Each structure stands twice: as structure tokens, then as C-alpha cells.
């Protein structure tokens with residue numbers, strides 16, 4: 001049951017066999033300690049994510065969204081609270097992460113980037129290439145297997161990032177502002193792509209974004225966090241019909257949901273920017 005995070009299993013993130021939800025976070029607090037003192041990034045976070053759910057998390061900059069994902073990924077242990085991820089396949093990693101800056105290996109081709117995880121897990125060469133090609137086809141990258149990351153557009157790089165995470169067949173896919181570096185049009189197209197890919201793979205997703213429209217379009221629920229220390233301020237269920245399309249952004253119902261999230265978020269954003277401004 002060894003985890004990837006430095007070879008040690010964080011105290012509070014466990015592979016759970018029988019809990020109901022796919023992800024259960026209970027009373028999680030995270031503090032960073034440095035020479036300048038202790039900073040509370042997250043305070044008493046409780047949250048459940050059901051299997052197959054697309055759960056979006058929004059909150060002002062610095063409220064601890066990435067910290068939450070890092071705890072879920074087992075990259076930082078949490079001394080306070082509990083994180084349980086239900087395991088439906090003992091060989092499968094609990095999580096895989098998609099980053100805003102893609103985090104691709106520049107010296108590897110697209111195919112070898114996607115095959116990297118299976119390679120590390122000892123999957124034989126022919127099998128890992130078969131798997132990588134299959135996933136690349138599903139994310140719309142057939143024909144680019146032998147390209148290098150620098151030859152791709154931002155949207156294509158992020159497709160590789162998503163394919164690489166999916167190739168690990170994680171129990172839960174963690175995404176940290178994956179579209180934030182893209183221009184507005186590419187971003188729209190990628191939102192639609194994400195809906196399609198999610199429907200195809202049926203993954204449980206925890207998706208961090210600061211874009212409200214993205215959270216409402218993609219999510220089954222939107223978790224709104226407070227300014228630092230990050231707490232769960234509210235959870236907004238999104239009852240838009242699926243399958244969803246970009247056109248739904250124009251509906252009155254979408255606008256109501258967008259506004260509901262924005263009303264919750266606006267004072268947190270002001271609080272965060274006051275703090276940033278005041279140093």
C-alpha cells in the first residue's frame with residue numbers, strides 16, 4: 001500500500017474500502033510553518049464527493065484550493081482531520097493530478113508522456129503503448145503521438161496532460177485550474193471537451209477553478225470556499241441537464257446559478273484582495 005508521496009503514507013489520507021462516498025474529507029485543517037510563523041491555509045474542511053461526480057471548487061486566490069488538492073493527492077500530509085478515498089481496484093492509484101502548466105516531460109514524445117505512468121508501474125511496453133494510443137484517441141490527439149510538447153498548442157498540451165492522468169486509471173482525477181492558461185476561445189472548446197471526456201471515462205473529478213462559468217458548466221456541485229483560511233462557505237448543486245453543451249451558458253437557469261455562486265464568492269474575493277493589497 002505504498003504511496004508515491006516520498007514513499008510514506010500520509011497519516012490522514014487512507015485507502016478506504018467501505019465508505020459510502022468516493023472521497024470523504026472530515027475536519028481537515030492544514031497549516032504551513034516557516035521561519036515567519038504559522039499560516040493556516042485550510043480550516044475544518046468537510047466534504048464528500050460521490051463516485052462519478054464532477055465536483056468543482058471555487059474560491060479566491062490564496063484560499064487553499066491547491067492545498068486541498070495536494071492533500072487529496074497525498075503530496076502533503078494533514079496532521080488535523082481525515083481524508084478517505086474509496087478504493088474500487090487495489091492496483092489503481094488513488095489519484096492523478098492535472099496541472100495548470102501541464103507539467104509535461106519536454107524530452108518525451110506525446111506517446112511517451114502518456115505511457116510514463118504505466119511505465120513506472122511496470123506495465124509491459126506493448127501494453128502501455130496500446131493503452132496510451134487508445135487514450136490519446138479518446139482525447140482527440142490521434143496523429144500527434146510522435147510530436148513533442150513544444151510543438152503543440154496550449155489546448156493540445158492540456159489534452160496530453162489529461163491523457164497522462166487518465167492513463168494511470170486513478171480512482172479520483174484531481175484538476176488544478178487546468179484551463180487557466182488558455183485563451184478564452186480555446187478554453188470554451190476545452191470545457192466542452194472535458195464534458196465529453198468525463199462522460200466517456202466516468203471518473204470522479206475534483207476540479208479547482210476560479211472561473212464561475214466553468215464551475216457551473218462542468219460541475220454537479222460547486223463548493224464555494226472562503227478567503228484564507230479556506231473553509232467551505234456553501235455547496236451549490238447544479239441541476240442543469242446533461243449532457244451539457246456550451247450553449248447552456250446562454251440560458252436563464254445558467255445565469256441564476258452563476259449569480260448564486262458569485263453572490264457567495266464576491267465578499268470572499270474582496271476580503272482576499274484587501275489582504276493582498278494591505279500586504
Ligand SMILES: Nc1ncnc2c1ncn2[C@@H]1O[C@H](COP(=O)(O)OP(=O)(O)O)[C@@H](O)[C@H]1O
Pocket residue numbers: 032033034039041059060061062063064065066067068228
Ligand atoms: N509550501 C507552502 N509554504 C507556505 N505557505 C504556503 C505553501 N503553499 C501555499 N502556501 C500559502 O497557503 C495559502 C493557500 O495557498 P494555495 O493552496 O496555493 O491557494 P490557492 O490555490 O487557492 O490559490 C496561500 O496563502 C499560500 O501563500
Ligand SMILES: [Mg+2]
Pocket residue numbers: 065066067176
Ligand atoms: Mg492554486
